[in-house]
Amino acid sequence: MPPKKIAIYSNAWDTNAGGGIVYILAIAKILREKGFDITLFFSETINLAELHLLYDTLNLNILKVKKSSIPIFSQLVFAIKEWMDFDIVIQQSLESPRITFLKKSFILCDFPMKKMDSFIEKLRFWFWKNIIVNSEFTKYWVKKNWKREAIVVYPPIEIKSNLNKEKNKDLVCIGRFNKGKRSKRQDVVIEGFKKIIDRGFSGINLHLIGFVQDIGYVNELRNLSNEYPIYFYEKCTVEKKSEILNNSTIFISACGLNIDENIEPHFVEHYGISVVEAMSFGCIPIVIGKGGHKETVDHGENGYYWDSIDEFVSYTSSILCDSKVKDRLSNNAFYKAKQYSINNLELKLTEIFIK
Numbered sequence: 004m005p006p007k008k009i010a011i012y013s014n015a016w017d018t019n020a021g022g023g024i025v026y027i028l029a030i031a032k033i034l035r036e037k038g039f040d041i042t043l044f045f046s047e048t049i050n051l052a053e054l055h056l057l058y059d060t061l062n063l064n065i066l067k068v069k070k071s072s073i074p075i076f077s078q079l080v081f082a083i084k085e086w087m088d089f090d091i092v093i094q095q096s097l098e099s100p101r102i103t104f105l106k107k108s109f110i111l112c113d114f115p116m117k118k119m120d121s122f123i124e125k126l127r128f129w130f131w132k133n134i135i136v137n138s139e140f141t142k143y144w145v146k147k148n149w150k151r152e153a154i155v156v157y158p159p160i161e162i163k164s165n166l167n168k169e170k171n172k173d174l175v176c177i178g179r180f181n182k183g184k185r186s187k188r189q190d191v192v193i194e195g196f197k198k199i200i201d202r203g204f205s206g207i208n209l210h211l212i213g214f215v216q217d218i219g220y221v222n223e224l225r226n227l228s229n230e231y232p233i234y235f236y237e238k239c240t241v242e243k244k245s246e247i248l249n250n251s252t253i254f255i256s257a258c259g260l261n262i263d264e265n266i267e268p269h270f271v272e273h274y275g276i277s278v279v280e281a282m283s284f285g286c287i288p289i290v291i292g293k294g295g296h297k298e299t300v301d302h303g304e305n306g307y308y309w310d311s312i313d314e315f316v317s318y319t320s321s322i323l324c325d326s327k328v329k330d331r332l333s334n335n336a337f338y339k340a341k342q343y344s345i346n347n348l349e350l351k352l353t354e355i356f357i358k
Contacts, residue, residue, distance in 0.1 A: 008040040010089040014096060022276035023113050026137060026158040027095050030111070033349050037357060042067045042089070091356075093135075109133045114141050114273045115148040135355070137274040138295040144268055154355065158276050159348040166285045166337045172323050173208045173251040175286065177244070177277040178258065180224070180237070181216035184270040188257035189213075193227045195255075195315040200231055202316070204323060208232040210247050212239045245284075252329065253319060254281035259291040260310070272296055282306075283340035285333040289318050299343070305335035 013027050028043075035041045045068070091107040097116040108131045119125055134153040136142045145153045174196060178187030189211055196209045215221055215237050225235065236243065248254075256278060259271035271294035272278070278288050279299050290296045292308025300306040307318040322329045 006038050006040045007090040008042070008088065009034060009091040009093065010042050010044060012044045012092070012094040013046070014094075022158055022274065023095065025276060026113075027111060029159050029345065029348060030093070030156075030352065033345070033352050034356060037349075037353065039091075039356070040067075094131075103130050107132065109135055111135050112141060112145060112153070113137055114269055115145050116269055118148045119150070133355075139298055140268075140295045141273050156348065156351050156355070157343050158274060158279075159345045160276065160280045160283050160340060160343050162341055162344045162346075163283055163337075166334065167249050170252050170285065170333075171208075171250050172204075172206060173210060173247075174253045174255050174319070175210045175212065175247055175251040175281065176255050176257075177212045177281070178256070179213050179216050180211075180221045182220050184262060184267065186220075186258075187213065188260050189224050190227060191257040191260060191312065192255050192315075193224060193231075193233060195312045195319070196233065197227075197231055198312065198316050199319055199323075202320065204320070207323070208234060210234050210236065210251065212236045212244055212247065214238070248281055248284040248286055251281075251284075251286055252333070253322060254278060254286040254288045254290075255315070255319075256288070256290040256296075257315075259293040259296070262293065264293040268294065275299060279340055279343050282336040283343075285337045287322055287329070287332045287336055289315060299339070301335075301339070305332055305339045 011027060011031050013024065031041050031043045089105065091109070092103055092105050093109045093111055094103075095111040095113070097112065097114060110131050110133070112134055113136075119128060128149065128151065134145060134149075134151055135156050136145055136153040137156070137158055139155055142153045142155050145151055174192075176187065176189060176192050178189070180187075180189065192211070193209070200207065209232065211224070211233065213236075221235070221237065228235075236247075239247075254277075256272070256275070258275075262270045264271045271291070274295040275290070278290060278296065282288060282299070282305065288296075288300045288306035289309055290300055290306065291310065292300075292302060296308070300308070302308045307314075309315045309318060322332065
């Protein structure tokens, strides 16, 4: 019997789409290794050569990666023509998906951006049998906005075999450079770091890693960083990022600061794969205690939550001044990250797709 054929549709506009693109590529790779015939479809805006270059560690050569012959976000029924050759379809979607008549259909949802109120939207959803989400936080909002149950399948990270015990005192922040409420708020991170340096701490650097969506914002950040040991990595390789994480003590995130997650949940981290990746290197996360952060970071056990610059400075200072606290939090972060391994993703996908 020939292998079952799965069509997987990514909603990524470009290769800098962040954790969502890593998530769907990892799922495609595992299902291919389980014996499924996978075709991975991307928008016409995707540079496939760049995709292979950036994510070569996922061994994309074992997948059939294509550009969709229809607009990737089209809501029209003519998508059916492209799907008729497949047994299963998985569509990454933030809003109402296209109609499908396949018996096995899955929506892969990073976050439900709006409620499904209209009859047409509800009708489209009726055709989809299953919803997979990236966190309990997203699951809650799928239930609230879409009135549907969902299966939580956490995005994976690569687990390191050993923890670097000789880390320096550096801080690292990872995330796109842009303004607005969905910003990673590197401006606040810089302000807090400057206060730490002004307190007399020395031999400490701040590394800011991310792709640029707003060059004007980056220029503002560079001006804020004047004469402080702050370094920017706008086109950081996987190897360089791993080197920085391996040698840094603290991962800092300001995403969600001053946001009410009950009113604007789409502006906080829905999962936060960069946080978990940093924890896998033994970095201690100091993050905003909202959204997906509450699942991956346990306050006082493997990291801290902060809501003000004073708290950020205080928690950072306590880690840098107390080696016992630093070692305990780092070890706990390292072991908590193991819950989000590729192996655990494989077990979850086996449970869902191989019954």
